[in-house]
Structure formats: structure tokens, C-alpha cells
Amino acid sequence: MKVVAYSIKSFEKEFLAKANQKKHDITLISNPLGLETTRYAEGKDAVVVFTNDDVSRPVIEQLAALGIKFIATRSTGTDHIDKQAAAQYGIKLANVPHYSPQAIAEHTVALALSLNRRLAKAQEHAQHFDFRQEGLMGFNFYGKTVGVIGLGHIGQAVANIFTGLGCLVIGYDIAPQPELKNITTVTLEELYAQSDIISLHTPLTPGTRHFINAAILKQMKDGVMLLNTSRGCLINTADVLKALNSGKVGYLGMDVYEHEKGLFFEDHEHDAIKDSLLQDLISHPDVLVTPHQAYLTREAVQQIADQTIKNLDMWQQSKCVGKACICAKNCRA
Numbered sequence: 001m002k003v004v005a006y007s008i009k010s011f012e013k014e015f016l017a018k019a020n021q022k023k024h025d026i027t028l029i030s031n032p033l034g035l036e037t038t039r040y041a042e043g044k045d046a047v048v049v050f051t052n053d054d055v056s057r058p059v060i061e062q063l064a065a066l067g068i069k070f071i072a073t074r075s076t077g078t079d080h081i082d083k084q085a086a087a088q089y090g091i092k093l094a095n096v097p098h099y100s101p102q103a104i105a106e107h108t109v110a111l112a113l114s115l116n117r118r119l120a121k122a123q124e125h126a127q128h129f130d131f132r133q134e135g136l137m138g139f140n141f142y143g144k145t146v147g148v149i150g151l152g153h154i155g156q157a158v159a160n161i162f163t164g165l166g167c168l169v170i171g172y173d174i175a176p177q178p179e180l181k182n183i184t185t186v187t188l189e190e191l192y193a194q195s196d197i198i199s200l201h202t203p204l205t206p207g208t209r210h211f212i213n214a215a216i217l218k219q220m221k222d223g224v225m226l227l228n229t230s231r232g233c234l235i236n237t238a239d240v241l242k243a244l245n246s247g248k249v250g251y252l253g254m255d256v257y258e259h260e261k262g263l264f265f266e267d268h269e270h271d272a273i274k275d276s277l278l279q280d281l282i283s284h285p286d287v288l289v290t291p292h293q294a295y296l297t298r299e300a301v302q303q304i305a306d307q308t309i310k311n312l313d314m315w316q317q318s319k320c321v322g323k324a325c326i327c328a329k330n331c332r333a
């Protein structure tokens with residue numbers, strides 16, 4: 001099958017090659033998918049994308065006109081894809097339903113520990129042979145309450161690690177949950193009121209966009225630590241910045257950013273970045289920003305590559321990708 005894969009980073013190539021074993025003829029492109037780059041899909045059967053690719057209606061219309069029948073995203077999150085438009089143009093969709101939740105969970109906890117123990121600042125000082133301890137005071141995680149919102153694969157993996165640190169983990173999920181080891185399920189109001197640390201693990205949907213906002217922040221403990229390794233738009237970032245400046249939020253660990261599209265995954269050191277919100281966050285002493293790298297372990301990247309190739313195989317063989325299908329309802333082949 002002829003495939004074009006967008007937003008390919010150099011480190012991904014060996015993992016994709018190992019998974020593909022030359023079965024599919026895949027053109028690897030470092031550019032993101034967008035209106036200007038759909039031309040690379042000419043003559044292909046399928047397109048492979050990543051989280052910050054533009055898979056909106058106008059792009060889908062162009063891909064459909066080029067004869068594309070299948071789009072596979074190398075991610076769990078699917079909020080970047082207009083599923084209704086794809087269904088309308090008869091394009092089938094697949095994702096990587098679950099890969100190594102531990103990768104994202106470990107990064108989430110790494111953000112929490114680094115923020116608390118000021119590791120970035122300590123390293124920066126050490127590079128100048130400044131070994132003073134002023135400004136490096138942290139707190140024990142042991143005995144603290146962690147609130148996990150979204151108790152799916154990643155949320156549960158996060159809960160397990162925090163439990164290992166001696167935290168009490170409480171959690172909330174919109175779907176009824178079976179009894180979960182290590183997690184006491186509570187209402188959202190209870191979670192906000194009781195948590196010292198709050199970690200977000202829901203997908204981005206119309207219902208979760210900006211669900212952390214000024215009104216919700218008021219319900220949280222003073223000095224709460226917020227962790228977001230899920231999707232930037234879950235948080236109203238401007239509201240959280242205000243809360244950081246007032247001390248309501250004590251720490252923010254963010255692997256994802258509301259306006260990351262076109263910024264993250266690329267080097268902008270020599271560009272004039274006009275995003276003052278991001279500038280303020282990056283320079284804030286209580287904020288740690290990482291570039292959507294929570295998934296970035298060897299194990300996870302191999303699993304993503306393996307599932308993506310499996311999706312191409314399955315679609316080629318039977319036009320059905322089983323559990324990886326993210327098509328809008330009733331459109332399975």
C-alpha cells in the first residue's frame with residue numbers, strides 16, 4: 001500500500017522501519033499535514049498523522065479529492081481529526097488506542113517531583129558552580145493527597161506510582177468505574193477540595209475543553225500542584241497563569257499547551273515568538289514546560305509504530321481496524 005506519513009521526527013524512522021519490514025511503501029515527511037502539504041498525498045492510498053497535524057474539514061476535503069481512503073494517527077488522542085468530515089468523505093480512521101500508559105504516567109510523576117524539588121533550578125545553578133540551597137526547599141509527597149481526573153489507562157498508571165510514593169490517591173471519572181485498586185473514587189467537588197496535587201488524564205472533547213478555569217480553580221486548595229500531560233485545551237491557561245501569580249496554584253507541570261500547534265516539536269530558538277502567555281509560563285519559577293514528550297520512551301515509540309503498521313495491514317486486508325477504529329458512528333466498513 002502507498003502511504004505518506006507526516007510530522008515524522010528523525011528518531012521515529014528506525015522504529016517505523018522495524019515495524020513495517022518494507023510491507024508498505026511509506027514516504028516519510030517531516031512537515032506537518034496542512035492545506036499546503038496535502039500534495040504529498042497524491043498517488044497514495046493512506047495518510048499517517050500525529051497530534052499537531054491539521055486534519056480539519058478543509059484538509060480532509062483535499063485528501064478525499066486526492067483519493068485518500070484511510071487516515072491513521074500515531075496517537076491515542078483524536079481531537080485533531082474532524083471525524084464527521086472524514087465520515088462524509090468516506091475516509092476511515094484509526095488511532096493507537098493504548099500504548100505504554102506507563103510512559104506518560106512516569107513523565108507526569110517526573111514533572112511533579114522535578115517541580116517540587118526544583119531540579120531544573122538546581123541544575124541551572126550547578127552549571128554556574130552555585131551550590132547554595134536557598135530556593136530549593138520542597139515537600140514530602142508521602143502522605144499528600146493526589147486527585148486524578150480521568151481513570152483510564154494513564155490515570156490508573158499515575159495513581160499506582162503516586163501510591164508507591166505513599167500518597168493517598170482519590171479519583172474521578174465520568175464513566176462508572178469498577179472498584180479500583182489504590183484509588184478512592186470521589187465527586188469532582190471532593191477531589192478539588194481535598195487534593196494537594198491534581199493530575200489530568202481525560203481526552204479533549206467538547207465537554208472537557210477548558211474544564212480547569214477560574215471558577216474551578218477557586219474550589220481547589222491554596223498552593224495546589226496542577227499536572228497536565230493530557231491535552232493543553234483542558235486548561236484555560238490564562239486563568240491558571242493568573243492563579244499562579246496569586247499563589248492559588250502553587251505549581252504547574254505541563255507537557256501540553258493550549259496553543260502548542262505549530263510551536264511544539266520544532267526548534268524556534270531564532271524565531272520571534274509572539275506568544276506572551278507561553279513566555280510568562282516558561283519564565284515562571286513554579287512552572288515546568290516540556291514539549292509534549294510524555295510518550296517519548298523507546299518502548300512507547302515502538303508500540304506506536306507497531307500499532308500504526310498493524311492498522312495499515314488491517315485496513316488493507318479487511319477495511320476494518322477493530323479496536324483502533326475511531327470513525328464517527330455507523331461508518332465501519
Ligand code: NAD
Binds near residue numbers: 151173203231293
Ligand atoms: P483512556 O481512554 O484509557 O482514559 C480516559 C478516561 O477519561 C476514560 O476513563 C474516560 O471515561 C475519562 N473521561 C472522559 N471524559 C471525562 C470527563 N469529562 N471527566 C472525567 N473523566 C473523563 O485514555 P488514556 O490512554 O488514559 O489517555 C488519556 C489522554 O492522554 C488521551 O486522550 C490523550 O489526550 C493524552 N495522551 C497524552 C500523551 C502525551 O504524550 N502527552 C500521550 C498519550 C495520551
